Amino acid sequence: MIELLKTLCLIDGPSGCEDAVRDFVRGYVKEYADEIKEDSIGNLFVLKKGKKRRQAPLMVCAHMDEVGIIVKEITSDGYLKFDFVGGVDRRVAIGKRVLIGKKRIPGVIGLKAVHLTTKEERKKAPKLSELCIDIGCEKKSSAEKLVSPGDFGVFDSPFKALGENRIKARAIDDRAGCAVMLKLIGEELSYDTWFVFTVQEEVGCRGAVSAAYTVNPEFALVLESTTAADIPSSEGALRVCSLGNGAVIGCMDGGTIYDKKLFALLRKIAEEKGMKWQMKSRVAGGTDAKSIHVSRNGVRTTSLSVPTRYIHSPSCVADVRDIETVLVLAREFINCEEEVLNA
């Protein structure tokens, strides 16, 4: 599982440029899938047949895209002006390495030397318009041979173990969900299930809109990575959820009030299985559920998420045990007898 997650986290796939992730997923599922299809926006649909077919179908999804960078302009002296794809606090980009475009041109996001700053300047985060990517080119003409406006980029951040049970990588949001789905696709399932690897979650849960329409499910399970702020500078409810405390079962977030019966069912499964679970202590963020639960005549939607620190930064941190827990609970959920799910 962790090796698989490592592979996934090192593939570049900012929103709108998920091709490389999709190619990897397609290759991985080929030997297990009963049907694979792709739609115009780029979602990848994988049907895995089980022993039975549900009258009321279930769709499981995770998003392939990650937050990233898009090149906006090349300056006369060869620097790249950029914007973020998805919600990135520009303060985490300073002093980081990036890889630009399909050729993965290395670059750095610098900061004016501290020696040259005033006290007032040091109190403020530089504006995005003041930041630029340095790929070493000294002239616009030489940079233009390597990079074009519209090229996507990602943070260059290795996958590492952190302490005994934790990992550090970029794009854990939501390659963790993708890894769980790939594991499940490789297993024997009780029922036919559509697994959808969605696109453009980070720019407004857009791939899920058409995905839910296409699959037209009765139930949906969203596998995600969610904001954890269990750090000393956050207190009380602002900590949202904690690493090592198990899977987050969706109750309510910025985009969705999750199905209450499915919440109760997941909670029951967790308790019967002796798996840790938690709820978010703050209504924050959103998932593909936002688009799915209002699709067509409504979809009963629930979610399982991996608590992730420093989410949307180059250095996300998650607990391996929480990811394993999400896998166990998702497995139990998708294998639930029809009457249990419908109850």
Added chain:
Amino acid sequence: MLYSFIYQEKGSVGLDILSIINKLSEHPSPSGFEHSASKWLETYMSRFFEKTDTDSFGNVYGIRKCGKKNAKCLLLDAHIDEIGLIVTGEKVGFLTFATLGGVDPRILPACEVTVLSNPPRDGVITVSPPHLLTAKDMENAVSIEDLFIDVGAEGKSGIEVGTPVVFTSSPVKLRENYVSARALDDRASLASILRAIDMLKGKKLNFDIVAVASAQEELGCRGARVAGYSVDPDWAIVVDVTHGTTPGADKSSTFDCGSGVAIGVGPNMTKKMSDALIAVAKDKKIAHSIEVCAGHSGTNAWTVQTVREGIATGLLSIPLKYMHTPVETVKKNDVEAVAKLIYEFVLWLSSGGAVL
């Protein structure tokens, strides 16, 4: 093709500047905690020098004797220390820290670090998730009191107060001969000195050379004072980095990368040394510019100049972008220009320039 020279003297190590920088990068040495890097560096430097040494301060010396009795001596200095952090305590498994040297806290959120415990531990500096922040929050720099190091500990981290920390980053090659890494301040300079020494292999000189990789520059140019006293040279050349031109920086206080070596001029540099360095650069057509320092040069030249009876001191600097960040960036050509100027200066000094 000014920069395309390749000096492959007989018996030379023949190391490229970048391979020296890569090697130096593997050994972290935050200010005040240079000793383990110094130990390694002494061995590494022994391939360039017939004799090497260290002192209790953490300075490393490479000694090249000319074989003459009572020979004069040239000191070449670059500092081995780098900026970093130091663990000051622990809060529910997260480390609190202070800075070692001039660290702008704005580079810290989500920064990867290496905690130099035994064995070293990887860490990440905390940052609040954007989902919980307002646009206004993101306009302000995070203060260092709100930042912690996450080493993945659950409960006590087991890391002792006083443990030093460095940024985690290995050198990456950018386009057009640029390289980016942490601690190029001042590893790039040390690389230029080692390169110059390598180029001088087999050359007969009439004075000794002692190169020092000095400790604790970032805390106030301390190691160089000790080294200057120990070596007691007749001349010293300090090599350090200066600010490379970047967008947003005042051009009057920066030097374009690719413009060659910046030669220091001002009270901190002994005039005859500056004059000689400029004359050699001109004569040998080495790309250079003049860096005027009205007072403190902000380098080891400051302390070296007044050691013992005083040492005739010159300063050479490499333009470096994004100083004191994990992505310090230099152009290889500028590092080579420094190496070449040291090489040519030494030859000039040995062949009569000794009027200095």
